[in-house]
Amino acid sequence: MSVTLHLRAETKPLEARAALTPTTVKQLIGKGFKIYVEESPQSIFDIAEYKRAGAIIVPKGDWISAPRDRIIIGLKEMPEEDKFPLVHEHIQFAHCYKNQEGWKDVLKRFINGNGTLYDLEFLENDEGRRVAAFGFYAGFAGAALGLKDWAFKQTHADSEDLGGVTPYPNENSLIKDIKRDYQAALKTGAKKPTVLIIGALGRCGSGAIDFLHKAGVPDANIIKWDMKETARGGPFPEIAQADIFINCIYLSKPIPPFVNAKLLNSNKRRLRTVVDVSADTTNPHNPIPIYSIATVFNKPTVPVETTAGPKLSVISIDHLPSLLPRESSEFFARDLLPSLEQLPERQVAPVWVKAEKLFERHCARVYRSSKL
Numbered sequence: 001m002s003v004t005l006h007l008r009a010e011t012k013p014l015e016a017r018a019a020l021t022p023t024t025v026k027q028l029i030g031k032g033f034k035i036y037v038e039e040s041p042q043s044i045f046d047i048a049e050y051k052r053a054g055a056i057i058v059p060k061g062d063w064i065s066a067p068r069d070r071i072i073i074g075l076k077e078m079p080e081e082d083k084f085p086l087v088h089e090h091i092q093f094a095h096c097y098k099n100q101e102g103w104k105d106v107l108k109r110f111i112n113g114n115g116t117l118y119d120l121e122f123l124e125n126d127e128g129r130r131v132a133a134f135g136f137y138a139g140f141a142g143a144a145l146g147l148k149d150w151a152f153k154q155t156h157a158d159s160e161d162l163g164g165v166t167p168y169p170n171e172n173s174l175i176k177d178i179k180r181d182y183q184a185a186l187k188t189g190a191k192k193p194t195v196l197i198i199g200a201l202g203r204c205g206s207g208a209i210d211f212l213h214k215a216g217v218p219d220a221n222i223i224k225w226d227m228k229e230t231a232r233g234g235p236f237p238e239i240a241q242a243d244i245f246i247n248c249i250y251l252s253k254p255i256p257p258f259v260n261a262k263l264l265n266s267n268k269r270r271l272r273t274v275v276d277v278s279a280d281t282t283n284p285h286n287p288i289p290i291y292s293i294a295t296v297f298n299k300p301t302v303p304v305e306t307t308a309g310p311k312l313s314v315i316s317i318d319h320l321p322s323l324l325p326r327e328s329s330e331f332f333a334r335d336l337l338p339s340l341e342q343l344p345e346r347q348v349a350p351v352w353v354k355a356e357k358l359f360e361r362h363c364a365r366v367y368r369s370s371k372l
Contacts (some may be wrong), residue, residue, distance in 0.1 A: 020073060022049035044329065086112075095318075096119075097119060161313070197246045255357055276315065302314050
């Protein structure tokens with residue numbers, strides 16, 4: 001059975017990544033796929049790259065009226081103001097399976113249109129491991145912005161907040177920029193920061209560590225915690241004594257909070273910057289319950305209200321890999337490719353069967369809640 005994929009243009013502000021890259025488009029076409037790609041003013045990839053790879057180019061938003069047999073693929077969620085029923089099969093991150101704010105409304109669009117969601121966050125192999133994830137670059141970019149904010153606080157007054165950032169063309173330009181800020185901070189006499197990472201053994205944590213090493217933070221200053229160190233349950237006083245705290249855990253069940261007001265409202269607190277890479281802002285079990293809004297690249301930090309200690313800010317951007325859109329897209333699409341190649345057999349291929357069953361299970365939750 002031949003498959004037609006339709007890459008929709010991303011609409012989230014400053015989302016420059018793509019679920020399909022020109023490289024993977026060319027490989028899929030070689031396997032017999034037919035691929036449509038929408039023009040996108042914000043994609044890191046030029047539309048000419050897709051055309052050379054063999055894709056059929058269509059206008060932005062063309063997917064809405066596309067034939068039902070096309071599978072619509074994208075990355076981030078669609079605009080909240082859109083309410084029309086979804087009639088296609090969709091591959092994307094929908095952020096609606098963990099009781100996030102508005103999760104029922106998202107699923108109702110699929111239910112009303114008799115469409116299907118294959119959520120990228122929950123595409124898993126036979127061992128239960130995600131087939132593709134942006135985790136490494138989420139950690140890499142999160143650590144970069146965390147160090148940038150810490151450095152900014154050393155060279156600017158507390159009345160000022162870190163300014164907006166835009167995607168970088170490549171990894172080297174990001175490292176060069178942050179290293180410059182970091183060195184400027186050290187020249188003020190500031191000591192090299194201590195960085196505590198929870199979830200240090202995972203993809204996200206390894207990305208954070210990799211960036212910090214490349215930026216010049218000594219390994220001795222990087223405190224690497226994972227399940228063993230957090231087994232006793234929070235809150236953890238050690239977080240308040242670090243200069244930067246980076247949360248890289250994947251939240252799958254309720255856990256005690258990592259920090260609380262008592263730890264933060266102390267004149268002995270060193271903590272200046274929290275990077276919540278997981279960005280479970282609206283999750284009722286968010287282990288960092290010290291902020292309530294997701295930040296964005298245009299305004300990357302939100303201040304934490306405290307009664308003592310130095311100024312404290314949180315970075316909670318939910319698409320951090322977009323800071324390095326080309327590398328992160330290639331990395332993700334390469335891992336996703338083997339699963340995409342199984343789409344012609346998605347009625348029996350385990351990765352797609354499991355994803356559809358999970359979708360149906362959460363749709364059933366919507367039905368049940370509407371009857372209460």
